[in-house]
Amino acid sequence: MGAYQQKSASGRKVSSSGPSLVRSLLPAHAPVEPVARPDHLWLAIYLPYLPLESLGHSNNSQAIAVYEQQGQTQQIVTPNQQAEKNGVRPGMTLAVAQTLAPALKAVARDTAAEKAQLTQFAIKAACWTPAITVLEGGLLLDIAGSLRLYGGTQSLLGQIRSWITNKALLPCIALMPTPTSALLCAHAGKSICVSSQSKLNAAVRTLPAQMLATHPKQHRLLMQLGIRTIGDLQRLPRNGLARRLGPGIVGRLDKLLSQAPDPQAFFTLPPEFTRSATLPAEGVETPFLLPFIERLLVRLESYLCQHHILVEHLHWCLAGAKGPLMKIPVQLTRPCRDTQHLLSLSQLAFETVQTTSPITKITLQVHCFTRATQISSGLFQEMQSDTDDGSALVERLQSRLGPAAVHGICIQADHRPEKAWHHCTPGETGPLPGGAQRPLWLLEAPRPVQANQGLLQRLDCRERICSGWWDDHPVRRDYYQDTTSVKKTWIFRDLNSGQWHLHGIF
Amino acid sequence: MSLESCLQRRDIWRGSKISAPGRTIATGFTVLDQHLPDGGWPVGTLTEILVEDATYSPLWLLLPALAALAPQRPWQAWITPPAIPYAPGLHQNGLDLSKILLIRTAGHTDVLWSAEQSLRSRACSAVLFWSGKLQRTATRRLQLAAEHGQTLGICFQNHHGADSHSMAALRLHCRLTANGVYIDIIKCRGGPLRQGLLVQRRTAPTVSVVST
Numbered sequence: 001m002g003a004y005q006q007k008s009a010s011g012r013k014v015s016s017s018g019p020s021l022v023r024s025l026l027p028a029h030a031p032v033e034p035v036a037r038p039d040h041l042w043l044a045i046y047l048p049y050l051p052l053e054s055l056g057h058s059n060n061s062q063a064i065a066v067y068e069q070q071g072q073t074q075q076i077v078t079p080n081q082q083a084e085k086n087g088v089r090p091g092m093t094l095a096v097a098q099t100l101a102p103a104l105k106a107v108a109r110d111t112a113a114e115k116a117q118l119t120q121f122a123i124k125a126a127c128w129t130p131a132i133t134v135l136e137g138g139l140l141l142d143i144a145g146s147l148r149l150y151g152g153t154q155s156l157l158g159q160i161r162s163w164i165t166n167k168a169l170l171p172c173i174a175l176m177p178t179p180t181s182a183l184l185c186a187h188a189g190k191s192i193c194v195s196s197q198s199k200l201n202a203a204v205r206t207l208p209a210q211m212l213a214t215h216p217k218q219h220r221l222l223m224q225l226g227i228r229t230i231g232d233l234q235r236l237p238r239n240g241l242a243r244r245l246g247p248g249i250v251g252r253l254d255k256l257l258s259q260a261p262d263p264q265a266f267f268t269l270p271p272e273f274t275r276s277a278t279l280p281a282e283g284v285e286t287p288f289l290l291p292f293i294e295r296l297l298v299r300l301e302s303y304l305c306q307h308h309i310l311v312e313h314l315h316w317c318l319a320g321a322k323g324p325l326m327k328i329p330v331q332l333t334r335p336c337r338d339t340q341h342l343l344s345l346s347q348l349a350f351e352t353v354q355t356t357s358p359i360t361k362i363t364l365q366v367h368c369f370t371r372a373t374q375i376s377s378g379l380f381q382e383m384q385s386d387t388d389d390g391s392a393l394v395e396r397l398q399s400r401l402g403p404a405a406v407h408g409i410c411i412q413a414d415h416r417p418e419k420a421w422h423h424c425t426p427g428e429t430g431p432l433p434g435g436a437q438r439p440l441w442l443l444e445a446p447r448p449v450q451a452n453q454g455l456l457q458r459l460d461c462r463e464r465i466c467s468g469w470w471d472d473h474p475v476r477r478d479y480y481q482d483t484t485s486v487k488k489t490w491i492f493r494d495l496n497s498g499q500w501h502l503h504g505i506f
Numbered sequence: 507m508s509l510e511s512c513l514q515r516r517d518i519w520r521g522s523k524i525s526a527p528g529r530t531i532a533t534g535f536t537v538l539d540q541h542l543p544d545g546g547w548p549v550g551t552l553t554e555i556l557v558e559d560a561t562y563s564p565l566w567l568l569l570p571a572l573a574a575l576a577p578q579r580p581w582q583a584w585i586t587p588p589a590i591p592y593a594p595g596l597h598q599n600g601l602d603l604s605k606i607l608l609i610r611t612a613g614h615t616d617v618l619w620s621a622e623q624s625l626r627s628r629a630c631s632a633v634l635f636w637s638g639k640l641q642r643t644a645t646r647r648l649q650l651a652a653e654h655g656q657t658l659g660i661c662f663q664n665h666h667g668a669d670s671h672s673m674a675a676l677r678l679h680c681r682l683t684a685n686g687v688y689i690d691i692i693k694c695r696g697g698p699l700r701q702g703l704l705v706q707r708r709t710a711p712t713v714s715v716v717s718t
Contacts, residue, residue, distance in 0.1 A: 390580030390629040397609060397620055407608045409593045421593035426581070429604040438595035440565045441588075486682045487562050504592060505562060 038144050041153070041195055042179045043160065045121075046138040046186035049169040051078040054113040063101045067094045068109045077109050121167065122267045127306050128160060132267040133179075138186060140179055140264065153195060176200065179264055180256040184211050197258060204256060205231035212252050218245055230256070273311075273366040275299055279359060286353050289362060293346050294339070296364040301339045304369075310335035312368040316346065318353075319361040328353060331403050334391045335370045348399040394426050415467040416475050417442060417503060436463055437481070439490045439504030446501035449491065455500075458484045459491065466495075481506070531658065534570025535705045538689070542676070543697035547571050550656040551675035551695070552625075552649040556665035560588045560636055563662045564680055564687050566599070566707055568634070573600040575631040575658060581607040583624040585635035586617050605631070618644055625651035625659050632658040639663070646673040 047053070051066040063083035067074045074094035086101035098104050115134075122132050122139055128150065131142035143156055150156035157175065164171045174185035175193040181204050185192050188211065194203045207230045213219045221244065227233055233241065233253060242250045254260035277292040293316075304311060312335050316328040330349050336342065397406045407423040410430035414420050417438070424430065449455070459480035468474045476495040482488065483506065490504030530546035532539055539545045547553060547568075557563050572582060582605045584591055593603055607630070609620050617637050624633045625648060633652075640648075640663065652659040665679055677693035686706040691699050 390627075393581065393624060393627040393629040394607070396623055396627075397607075401609065401611050401616060401620065405609060405611050407610075408604065409591060409596075409606055409608055410603055411593045411597060417592075421590070423608070426607050427604055432597055432603075433594075434598075435594065438598055439592055440569075440595045440599065441561070442590040442592040442595075444590060484684060486684055504595070505589065506566075506595075 038177060038195055038197070040142050040177065041144040041147070042176055042182040043141040043143050043157070044138060044172075044174045044176070044179075044182035044186035045141070045160075045164055046172040046174075046183075046189075047118075047164075047168045048137075048172065048189075049078060049080070050114050050117065050137055051109050052080055052107075053168055054117040055107055055110055057107065062105055063088070063103055064105045064107060065094075065097055066107050066109050067097075074106075079104075119267075121164070123306075124163070125160070126267075128156065130266070131264070133264045134267045135183070138183075140183060142264070143175075153193070157193065176203065178256060178258045179262050180252060181258075184256065187211060200258060201234075205229060205234070209233050212249050212256070213245075214248065215246075218249065221245060273300060273303055274363060276361055276363040278361055282358065284359055286350055286355060286359070289350065289359065290347065292362050293350070293364075294343055296362070297339045297342050297346070300342070300364060300366065301337050304337040304372075307369075308372045309369040310337050310372050311342070311366050312370055313366075314342065314346070315365040315367075316349070317363040317365060318355060318359045319363070320355070320357040321360050322357065325355050325357070325359065326353070331398055332395055334395070335372075337372070345395060345399045348396060351400060390427070415465050416473065417465070417479075419468070419473070437461070439506045441505040443503055443505075446492070446503045449500050449502045451493075451500040455482065455491075458482050460484070465492075479503070529656065531571045531575055533567070534574075535567070537703050537705050538567075541691065541697075541700050541703055543694060547658055547660075548676055548695075549575075549658045550653050552645060552652045552659040552661060552673075553676040554640075554645075554661045554663055554672055554674040554678070556663050556677065556679045556692075558665060558681065560662055560664055562682060563588065563636070564682070567680075567687065567705065568632075568660060569596075569599045569601065571658070572632055573602070576602040576605045579629060579631040581605055581624070581630045583607045583609060583620070583630045583633045583635075585609045585620050585624070585633065586611060586637070587634070588636055614638055618648070621648055621659070621661075622651045625657045626655045628655045628657070630655070630657050632660065634660045634662070636662045640672065642671045642673060649673050649675065 052064065055066065057064050057080065060080060061082060063080065063086055065079040065083045065088055066077045068077045069075075076088060076090055076092045076094060076097050078090060079088040079097070083097070083101055083104055086104070088097045088101055088104065092100075094106055098106070114137075118134050118139065122134050125132055125139060125141055129141050129143050129146045131145070133140040141160075143153075143160075147153055147156060150159065153175070157173070161171075161173055164173070172186045172189050172191055174182045174191060175195065176182035176185060177195065177197050177200050181200060184204065184207050188207055190207070192203060194200060209222050209227045209230055209232060210219055212230070212233070213222055225244075227236070230253070233249075234257075238250055251260060255262040275296050277296055279289075279292060300311065300314075311332070313332055314330040316330065318325045318328070328346075328349050330342070330345050332342075332345070394406060406426065408426040408428050409421055410424045410428060411432060412420055412422045413431060413433065420438075421442070459482055461481045461483075463479040464477070465479060466476045477492040478495060479490060479492045482491055488506035489502055490506065491500060491502055493500050529549040530542070530544040531549055532546040533542065542548075555563070555567075576582060582601075584606060586609065591606065591608065596606070597603055607624075609624075611617060611620060614637065617635060618640075621633060621635045621637070624630045640661065645661075648659060648661070651657075661674065672693070674693070675695040677691075679690040679692050681688045681690075683704070686704060689703045689705055690701050691697075691703070693699070
C-alpha cells in the first residue's frame, strides 16, 4: 500500500488552515488494500481545541484563551482562533497575552471536564474497536482487528473522521504502525496514513525531535546540539545519546520505530450507566411515566449492545420539585438487555408506587453489569420445551412484591425445630438429613395450650430436645405427638417453665 | 318425541360429556382416585378445598401428587400458607424442597396476582394458595390461568366464607376425623357428586428419639 501523507509546517498551522484540509488528507480513491493485514494499526486522534470545547467555548467570535496555573505564572494553554489572530500563542503568560489582545477572555483550565469529554468520545469510539486508550488531549485506537468488518482502512477511517469532525474542532488523525508514532504525528498536526512497517521510518524522519523530550532540560540540550528532527536523532550513536540525554529518550525512539514493545493500557467502560429524563415542569403521576421509562430503557439497551454487556439490576430514581422522592430497585434473576423484558419488570415495580407529590425527573441508574454470553438457539424450534427455567416467574414476583417476599426453604442442621429450617434463594438445596418424624406445618411462634387429662393421655412419642446453650435461644423441651385426635399436632412441654405449647401440625 | 331423538339434538348436552378427558395426576389415595373423574387431581384446572380451619389444611392429601409432579417443572408455588411449611417434615414426606417457591405477601390483591402469575407462567407444576374469600370473577380468572399454564391449582378456603358460585372445576369439602378426612365432592366438572368419602391417612412409623 502506498503511504499517503501530507505535511504542514507545524501543528498549529494545520489547525488554523481550516477543516477542509483535514478532510482532503486522504484521497477519495483509496489505493489497493494489502492482502496481509497488520497485527496492530494505531489511529491517534488529537483534539487541539479540547480545553476550549470541554468548557463550551468551541465557536465564539470573541477572543478566548484557556490558561493554566504553573507555579507563579499563568500560562496560556489553548487560545481560540480569534485569539490566535491577535498573536496569542500557547505557552505565553496570561499577562503577555492580555497585552497582545486586550479584549481576551481568560478561562481557567478544567482537566476533569476534558477527561469527561474524552471518555464520552471513547464510549462512542468503542463501536469501532474495543482497544482504546484515553490520553491527554486525544484518543488512541487500535483498529487492526476491525478493518475487515468495516470494509478496509479507508472506509473505517472515513467513518471515524466524519464522526470526530462533527464533534470537535479541527481534529488531527494519524494512522501509524506504532502507538508513539501515531501520537507524535497527530500532535504535530500531520494527518497521515501509513499502514506498513517499511514506510514507518520515512514517515517519522521529519518530525521534530523535541517531541520525544519530556523535560525542559532535554529540550534545551537538543537545541544546543542542533538536533532538529527524529532523523537527526537516528543518525547519532545510541550510547552517546543515552549518556547525554538520558536512557528514556532512546527507549522512546525504539518504541517509535517499533524496535521495542509498546503496550497500551486500554480504556475500560465506566462501570455505571446513568440517564435522566426531565418531565414536564408541572410534573406527572406514576401511571403516565411509561413513555419516559421506555425511552430510557431503549437508551440502556443500545448502550448494553455497544459494550457487549448485560444488566443485573436497575435503579429508578424519582425526584419531585422539592428533591428526591424515592428509589425503586428492579432485580433480575438472570442478566438481560431486552427492552421489553426490562420494561415489563419496571412496570410491575411501578405499579405499587405511590408518591406524595408529582414527579419532575426520572433517572435510570445501573451499576451492576456482566459480560454477555452468546447462547446459540436450537436448530429445531419444536425441540424447545414449553416450560422455561422458572427465573422469569421469580423475577416477575420479586419485581412487584419485593425481593423479601419470594423464597425457597431448606433444612438447616439444628435440633431446635424453629432453627431446623431457613429461607434460601429459590431453587437452592441444603443438606437433607433424616431423623425423627417432623410435622408438615410449624407455627411461627409456639402457641400456649392448656394441658388437661385428655390431652396428656393422648400424647405419644416423647422426644427430648435440649440444645442451643451456645447462643441466645437455648431450649429444653419434651416434644410429644398427639396423633389420635382429629387435629394431629406436635406439642411440647417447656422443661424450664412447665408450660405446654402447640408448635406444629402433622 | 322420544328420549333418544331428544339426545340427538345439537343444543342438548349431557353433563358427563362436557369436558374431554383432561390430564390428571393420581392422588395416591385409592378412594379419591376412584371417585374423581379420570382418576386423580385435574391438572390445568383450579381445585378448591374447603376446610374448617385453614391452619389445619389437610396438606397430606396433596403430598403424593406434589411429589409426583415436582420433576416436571421448576417450581411449586406456596402462596401465603397459614403457617411455616416445615422443611424437615416436607422432606420426610418425599417433597423436593428445592422446587418450593414460598411467596409471602399481605394484600389480598397481591395474593391473587401472584397466584395468577404462577398458574399462567408454565414454570410451576403446582400452585397452592390460601386466600380469603374468593369472588366469582377471581375464580374465573384463576381457572383460566390454570388452563393456560396447564398447572395444578389448589386453593384452600374456609368453608364459611366460600362463595357458592365459584368457577373452579373441582370443589371439595373436607372434615377432619381421627384417622383421615371425610370428603364431600360438592362440585365436579364431568363427574358425579359424592358425600362423605372417607380418605384414611397413612401413619408413618413412629420413632422415639432423644436429641441433645
